[in-house]
Amino acid sequence: MFAGANARSWLRWLEIEDVDAETGVEFSAMVKRAPARRRPRKAKPGTKGLGPAECRLEQPTGAAAEAAEAIAKAGGCVVGSYKEPLAGHPVLLSVLPIDAVEPTPFQRDLSDAHHKRLADVINKTGRFLDPIIAVLAPRGGFWTPNGRHRLEAMRRLGAKSITALVVADREIAWQILALNTEKAHNLKERSLEVVRIYRGLVDEDATRPESQFAFYLDEAALVTLGVCYERVPRFGGGAYHPILRRLEAFTDEPLRTAPSRITRNGPRWCSTSRRRFRQQ
Amino acid sequence: MVLDLEEKVSAAVKKLKERGLVSPYLRSFVVARINPLRWIKGEPPPLEEVLKTMRERAARFNVEKIKPQDLAGAGGPPDEEV
Numbered sequence: 001m002f003a004g005a006n007a008r009s010w011l012r013w014l015e016i017e018d019v020d021a022e023t024g025v026e027f028s029a030m031v032k033r034a035p036a037r038r039r040p041r042k043a044k045p046g047t048k049g050l051g052p053a054e055c056r057l058e059q060p061t062g063a064a065a066e067a068a069e070a071i072a073k074a075g076g077c078v079v080g081s082y083k084e085p086l087a088g089h090p091v092l093l094s095v096l097p098i099d100a101v102e103p104t105p106f107q108r109d110l111s112d113a114h115h116k117r118l119a120d121v122i123n124k125t126g127r128f129l130d131p132i133i134a135v136l137a138p139r140g141g142f143w144t145p146n147g148r149h150r151l152e153a154m155r156r157l158g159a160k161s162i163t164a165l166v167v168a169d170r171e172i173a174w175q176i177l178a179l180n181t182e183k184a185h186n187l188k189e190r191s192l193e194v195v196r197i198y199r200g201l202v203d204e205d206a207t208r209p210e211s212q213f214a215f216y217l218d219e220a221a222l223v224t225l226g227v228c229y230e231r232v233p234r235f236g237g238g239a240y241h242p243i244l245r246r247l248e249a250f251t252d253e254p255l256r257t258a259p260s261r262i263t264r265n266g267p268r269w270c271s272t273s274r275r276r277f278r279q280q
Numbered sequence: 281m282v283l284d285l286e287e288k289v290s291a292a293v294k295k296l297k298e299r300g301l302v303s304p305y306l307r308s309f310v311v312a313r314i315n316p317l318r319w320i321k322g323e324p325p326p327l328e329e330v331l332k333t334m335r336e337r338a339a340r341f342n343v344e345k346i347k348p349q350d351l352a353g354a355g356g357p358p359d360e361e362v
Binding site for chain 2: 224239240
């Protein structure tokens, strides 16, 4: 190791407090480290929160009642109320006039591409199923700390109203980052998900045309990549994705036969992976 | 076919690493070098042909010609996208 002045300079650089007089190195008191982040232990199953019956909230009181009044005043309606099952805070499931809801002013900028894509997806499904979270805004109306893109997507589609989980506690508006901890899917996760969906569709009814499910499967390339990831978990799919995306497309062939002739043009191709996929 | 190609690309990446080239984008770099679609503007050839060409190019990939500065301009998704 180091000795003498050399060791001392290194240790000074490492912010080490004590140095052994004999060896010049002190291993015990060493580097000042940031305290480890402690995460609460995993709780025993079924030991926290409320049971289903306890979550029932017939009549909101206090701040929740005030929120219900504000909803009615804004032209919305409360369609249900409950205590959320972890800590029992009241939540009002409401339908709000879309013009009464604004995103919290301090949240991240709107992504043009994302909200348009979201609008396309909502339009295709024909349903709005994922209520936004809303709190009472300080000067009337409502703020959504987590739902800006859904709100804009619904506006884009010309909706009159939007479903919201109205939380009486206004402090939730400041917890934007905590509310947005959902992890986006990476390529591997998307591919594996798509190949599992594909398999499920084949099991259900393999005579239907593949192109009918383009919406569920997103991209034909993901099916191929999914098969590759299943066989080689550390497959570097990111390098091949642009090529496969350009060359592969869904066909009108039945799902049973489609994996072997999925290219946009040219002759049949049947990769090792696809052949294996069909056999499974 | 894709996995066959991946094997050949991995071999080229290994050789580059042995030559002391270090980058998280080595695989993307090799794939970009052997990708024939880079120069095709119109309708692309069938996937089977493209993969065949790429496999052949990967098999005869000359790592001696690659300089560290070539890698500096390489980008794309990191190899281990997990």
